[in-house]
Amino acid sequence: VIARKLYVNVSWLKVQHELFCTDAATRVSGSNCGQPSPEHKETHDLSNNIQHYDIAVVGGGIVGMALACSLDLVWAGGYRILPFPSVALKFQNHHLLCVFAASMPLTKHLNVAIIDSNPALGSRPYFNKEDPPDPRVSTVTPATISFFKDVGAWQYVEQHRHAYFDKMQVWDYTGLGYTRYNAQDINKEVLGCVVENKVLHGSLLSCIENTDFQKTIYLSRLSSMTLPLSPSSLGMDSTSSRPPLSSQRHLAKLELSDGNSLYTKLVVGADGGKSRVRELAGFKTTGWNYSQNAIICTVEHTVENGCAWQRFLPAGPIALLPMGDNFSNIVWTMNPKESTNRKLMNEDEFVKDVNNALDYGYGPHPTSSLFGSGEMFSWPRAGVTLSANDCFEVPPKVIKLASERMVFPLSLRHASDYVSKHVVLIGDAAHTVHPLAGQGVNMGFGDAFALSRVIAEGIAVGSDIGEVTMLKKYEAERKPANIMMMGILDGFQKAYSVDFGPLNILRAAALHGAHFISPLKRSIISYASGEQKLPLFT
Numbered sequence: 001v002i003a004r005k006l007y008v009n010v011s012w013l014k015v016q017h018e019l020f021c022t023d024a025a026t027r028v029s030g031s032n033c034g035q036p037s038p039e040h041k042e043t044h045d046l047s048n049n050i051q052h053y054d055i056a057v058v059g060g061g062i063v064g065m066a067l068a069c070s071l072d073l074v075w076a077g078g079y080r081i082l083p084f085p086s087v088a089l090k091f092q093n094h095h096l097l098c099v100f101a102a103s104m105p106l107t108k109h110l111n112v113a114i115i116d117s118n119p120a121l122g123s124r125p126y127f128n129k130e131d132p133p134d135p136r137v138s139t140v141t142p143a144t145i146s147f148f149k150d151v152g153a154w155q156y157v158e159q160h161r162h163a164y165f166d167k168m169q170v171w172d173y174t175g176l177g178y179t180r181y182n183a184q185d186i187n188k189e190v191l192g193c194v195v196e197n198k199v200l201h202g203s204l205l206s207c208i209e210n211t212d213f214q215k216t217i218y219l220s221r222l223s224s225m226t227l228p229l230s231p232s233s234l235g236m237d238s239t240s241s242r243p244p245l246s247s248q249r250h251l252a253k254l255e256l257s258d259g260n261s262l263y264t265k266l267v268v269g270a271d272g273g274k275s276r277v278r279e280l281a282g283f284k285t286t287g288w289n290y291s292q293n294a295i296i297c298t299v300e301h302t303v304e305n306g307c308a309w310q311r312f313l314p315a316g317p318i319a320l321l322p323m324g325d326n327f328s329n330i331v332w333t334m335n336p337k338e339s340t341n342r343k344l345m346n347e348d349e350f351v352k353d354v355n356n357a358l359d360y361g362y363g364p365h366p367t368s369s370l371f372g373s374g375e376m377f378s379w380p381r382a383g384v385t386l387s388a389n390d391c392f393e394v395p396p397k398v399i400k401l402a403s404e405r406m407v408f409p410l411s412l413r414h415a416s417d418y419v420s421k422h423v424v425l426i427g428d429a430a431h432t433v434h435p436l437a438g439q440g441v442n443m444g445f446g447d448a449f450a451l452s453r454v455i456a457e458g459i460a461v462g463s464d465i466g467e468v469t470m471l472k473k474y475e476a477e478r479k480p481a482n483i484m485m486m487g488i489l490d491g492f493q494k495a496y497s498v499d500f501g502p503l504n505i506l507r508a509a510a511l512h513g514a515h516f517i518s519p520l521k522r523s524i525i526s527y528a529s530g531e532q533k534l535p536l537f538t
Contacts, residue, residue, distance in 0.1 A: 053113040056264040058222050058277050060116030063427035063444035064270030065204035069151040070452035071107045072211040107456050110213040117221045125202025127160050132402040133323045135296045136197045139438035143530025144445045156203035163324040164190040167307040175364035178392050186525045194321045220256040225280040227252050252422045265466040267423045275429035287413035292316050293339035295332045298403035301396040309395045312496040317436050318357045320395050339407050347401045358395045366392050419471035431482050434493045443482055450477050
């Protein structure tokens with residue numbers, strides 16, 4: 001039975017390989033990893049020959065670049081296959097005889113445009129290891145790390161500063177409750193890794209240079225977008241990036257701020273929370289602004305920090321995230337007035353406020369019992385002996401500020417739809433969330449991974465990659481998962497925004513439950529790690 005299934009799956013791959021190889025014989029593979037060359041521009045201007053692409057990714061940030069890199073993965077039957085040089089199996093008399101041939105991405109012949117005005121896309125990334133860490137960081141989950149390894153980008157991350165962590169502590173300012181998570185609770189080596197956004201971005205830029213498909217980067221902004229009016233499909237070859245002129249009216253036309261124009265079968269909006277693609281395509285959103293701002297900055301300790309810390313304060317949570325080399329990242333949520341004051345105060349006062357918020361400020365340290373030596377809510381820890389890893393710890397003291405303080409407003413936004421004909425949204429263009437658990441960028445990477453698979457599956461069966469029925473498969477997978485995560489994060493934000501005695505006790509009881517009830521604890525860690533399981537008993 002296993003042999004038959006292998007034969008069917010691999011024979012399917014071999015057919016796709018042969019079809020693509022036949023088509024590839026008539027094409028010249030190339031890439032343009034940077035702004036279109038002057039020669040290209042001159043020819044474009046003189047001939048008025050508008051370029052045609054299969055996919056135009058608007059937004060060359062980390063999520064948009066992650067999608068572009070993931071298009072080079074090999075997909076078959078909904079499963080990822082790493083590009084090792086053996087895919088076809090030969091059977092004789094129901095016995096496996098040999099393995100031969102070579103695998104290749106189903107998306108190998110795509111022609112992709114990446115549109116972003118960020119000058120960093122036009123040059124090779126360079127990082128000075130002597131510089132302090134940039135305050136703009138992402139906490140990537142084990143699922144995201146696996147994704148980066150699959151596309152070949154993690155090897156570049158590991159060449160630069162990054163900080164794995166295997167412990168996390170969360171506690172309430174009232175001193176009534178805390179919980180600690182350890183990677184060993186779910187038999188993992190790490191809970192996550194903190195990486196500067198510029199390192200993630202540079203790693204993806206290095207990675208995309210090694211992709212097989214054709215790509216062109218336009219250092220420009222999207223000015224306007226014209227979508228075809230006809231809802232009917234033309235039934236064109238989904239891997240041909242040069243349709244006849246008569247069919248151009250069935251493609252999306254993008255006009256850029258530098259005067260360039262291009263046609264494309266699929267527009268991917270990866271251009272952030274203020275998405276121009278979302279606006280031009282007419283996608284509606286729901287959501288609200290939180291009455292909170294976040295201050296982010298880099299701080300320094302006398303010792304290296306190997307744990308992720310988060311304390312819920314009356315005005316919002318403060319997080320201390322390891323960054324390696326005795327540095328940590330601060331993400332501190334507070335009301336707008338407080339954020340303005342703390343951005344402007346001198347460094348010594350700010351460092352004092354940070355240490356106060358992470359130690360005895362606002363309330364006492366928690367104990368292992370909800371009411372000290374009392375017995376109320378002691379049932380979760382009945383018969384449980386706390387190890388050293390489970391006891392409450394005080395975060396390492398901050399000794400100085402190592403970067404500028406940056407402030408940004410917080411909000412929740414969600415697009416009512418992720419797709420329409422020829423257009424799809426990923427990352428912050430589709431959803432923005434509160435940063436209290438660092439899940440926003442991981443949700444975006446999940447979008448990119450899922451969309452690349454749907455595109456590859458569509459190409460495999462000859463579908464138009466801009467057809468809405470195909471793109472709906474991506475929405476059906478990602479929308480429920482994103483809504484679930486958004487609901488959890490918004491619930492936490494609201495639950496910890498009220499200072500009310502009975503609610504404080506309930507919050508503390510929840511933290512104790514998450515700390516002492518092992519099945520619940522494992523489920524929470526697994527869900528936060530990107531395994532997409534509900535945080536319930538398993």
